[in-house]
Amino acid sequence: MTVIQNKDANPIAHLSKEDIAEIGRKLDAIRQEVADSRGEKDAAYIRRVIATQRYLEMASRGVLLFSKFPPAWILGTVGLSVSKILENMEIGHNVLHGQWDWMRDPKIHSSTWEWDNVTPSEAWKHSHNEVHHTYTNIVGKDNDLGYGIMRVDEDQKWYPMYIVQPAWNFINACFFQYGIAAYDLELGKNLKKPKDKRPEGFAEEVKKVKTKIRKHMTRDYVIHPGLSLVTGSALETMAANLVANWVRNMWTHSVIMCGHFPEGVETFEKEMLDEDESRGDWYIRQMLGSANISGSKAMHIMTGNLSHQIEHHLFPDLPSNRYAEIRVKVKALFEEYDLNYLERPLVPQVYSAWHKVFRLSLPNGFTETTTVKNLPKQLGLLTKMVTGDKRTRRALQAHLDAKVARKRAKVAKSDVTTAA
Known part of the structure; x- marks a missing residue:
């Protein structure tokens, strides 16, 4: 959000x-x-x-x-x-x-x-x-x-x-x-x-x-x-x-x-x-x-x-x-007026709220760029962000932001190819 x-x-x-x-x-x-x-x-x-x-x-x-x-x-x-x-x-x-x-x-x-x-x-x-x-x-x-x-x-x-x-x-x-x-x-x-x-x-x-x-x-x-x-x-x-x-x-x-x-x-x-x-x-x-x-x-x-x-x-x-x-x-x-009326049953709504609590407990882009295959590497990065100083956190956050941008660009390119 x-x-x-x-x-x-x-x-x-x-x-x-x-x-x-x-x-x-x-x-x-x-x-x-x-x-x-x-x-x-x-x-x-x-x-x-x-x-x-x-x-x-x-x-x-x-x-x-x-x-x-x-x-x-x-x-x-x-x-x-x-x-x-x-x-x-x-x-x-x-x-x-x-x-x-x-x-x-x-x-x-x-x-x-x-x-x-x-x-x-x-x-x-x-x-x-x-x-x-x-x-x-x-x-x-x-x-x-x-x-x-x-x-x-x-x-x-x-x-x-x-x-x-x-x-x-x-x-x-x-x-x-x-x-x-x-x-x-x-x-x-x-x-x-x-x-x-x-x-x-x-x-x-x-x-x-x-x-x-x-x-x-x-x-x-x-x-x-x-x-x-x-x-x-x-x-x-x-x-x-x-x-x-x-x-x-x-x-x-x-x-x-x-x-x-x-x-x-x-x-x-x-x-x-x-x-x-x-x-x-x-x-x-x-x-x-x-x-x-x-x-x-x-x-x-x-x-x-x-x-x-x-x-x-x-x-x-x-x-x-x-x-x-x-x-x-x-x-x-x-x-x-074409506005989103956000309504879900109780269990999905509770899950959604808790999902956001967990997601935002992590740095921006962490969940989006984490897969089963790269999980060990990502956990190492997260450990450095938790234990590192401000400079380290800024550098690693920039790294995550770049990974997110590349992933989104790839998805967008794939969507264009599929549409064509």
């Missing part, structure tokens, strides 16, 4: 300013139509999902009181995992986007909701709603692109530390809610600064995160295991909570990876913000900087309808249960 402005074949080069403005007007009309039609059916949906999640959690925790018995442990763990995913994805994420604020229900409002996550709602709303959704896929502005710890674009300079990013990404997936909390705090950057140079309120935000972590730990690993002491199931209950949190973290990470990381998703230069970005330009960035997951209605609910990531980024504050119907109109708009 290369930022869209540097591509040889820019996928939006065929669009005129008038086209982009018209796309903006059409999407505004779709948004207004849905906003005007929100009503009791939508309100009943979110109330039903919340009730289902809470009953499922209570039932699962009740079953785990007897988790010394393997069937009860399996049933309780599965139920608790599903309830945690529902709370995070279809409820918490979407409530905090203000999707249900129009109901004027203080119990289901973005200003009052506190979700089952160690990062406080207010901190997450700033880093996600305000920053990510404003600067979607702009390299250097959208920190959700790699969360500041991964290389996600060929235009990002390669450093030896990126060689371990697949392992780092997996670790981040296992402890995802804690990674998000650290990301929201910009922990790595702020801890490097002297205390008197840190942003105002940083210490207070750290305190809030610590408080939430303590509450979560106490609930999942003290209170509920303690209640299971009576049946001799304390350790089993603790293990079930640990597994449920891990499952929720892995699932959430996978869904989010599918939204912006897969091959084919576009990224953008931050210089574009120096120009006056129109409403249509912003829409185009959301359309091409996001990817969908196709699947069943149950899968869509379990992803928090982030399987409709394109529609979510176009209209983040519209009710998630309406994204499926919005998708039909949005996809038709893509086809009308």
Whole structure:
């Protein structure tokens, strides 16, 4: 993936300013139509999902009181995992986007909701709603692109530390809610600064995160295991909570990876913000900087309808249960203006995202020029790039770039010959 402005074949080069403005007007009309039609059916949906999640959690925790018995442990763990995913994805994420604020229900409002996550709602709303959704896929502005710890674009300079990013990404997936909390705090950057140079309120935000972590730990690993002491199931209950949190973290990470990381998703230069970005330009960035997951209605609910990531980024504050119907109109708009509507089933989309993580952990051109036959030689070159100094890396990168150019020229010549 290369930022869209540097591509040889820019996928939006065929669009005129008038086209982009018209796309903006059409999407505004779709948004207004849905906003005007929100009503009791939508309100009943979110109330039903919340009730289902809470009953499922209570039932699962009740079953785990007897988790010394393997069937009860399996049933309780599965139920608790599903309830945690529902709370995070279809409820918490979407409530905090203000999707249900129009109901004027203080119990289901973005200003009052506190979700089952160690990062406080207010901190997450700033880093996600305000920053990510404003600067979607702009390299250097959208920190959700790699969360500041991964290389996600060929235009990002390669450093030896990126060689371990697949392992780092997996670790981040296992402890995802804690990674998000650290990301929201910009922990790595702020801890490097002297205390008197840190942003105002940083210490207070750290305190809030610590408080939430303590509450979560106490609930999942003290209170509920303690209640299971009576049946001799304390350790089993603790293990079930640990597994449920891990499952929720892995699932959430996978869904989010599918939204912006897969091959084919576009990224953008931050210089574009120096120009006056129109409403249509912003829409185009959301359309091409996001990817969908196709699947069943149950899968869509379990992803928090982030399987409709394109529609979510176009209209983040519209009710998630309406994204499926919005998708039909949005996809038709893509086809009308000859744009790539990027959608795959879950497994191929997850594979695509991880493929890019692995590919970009290596220097540009490495995978393209590596074959089974030359693998030992290529691994030797990679070792030199990892262990060598800047001068060595520059020279070897130039060598890889030349190999890529020769290979592409050969393929192009072959295509011309075949066509003739």
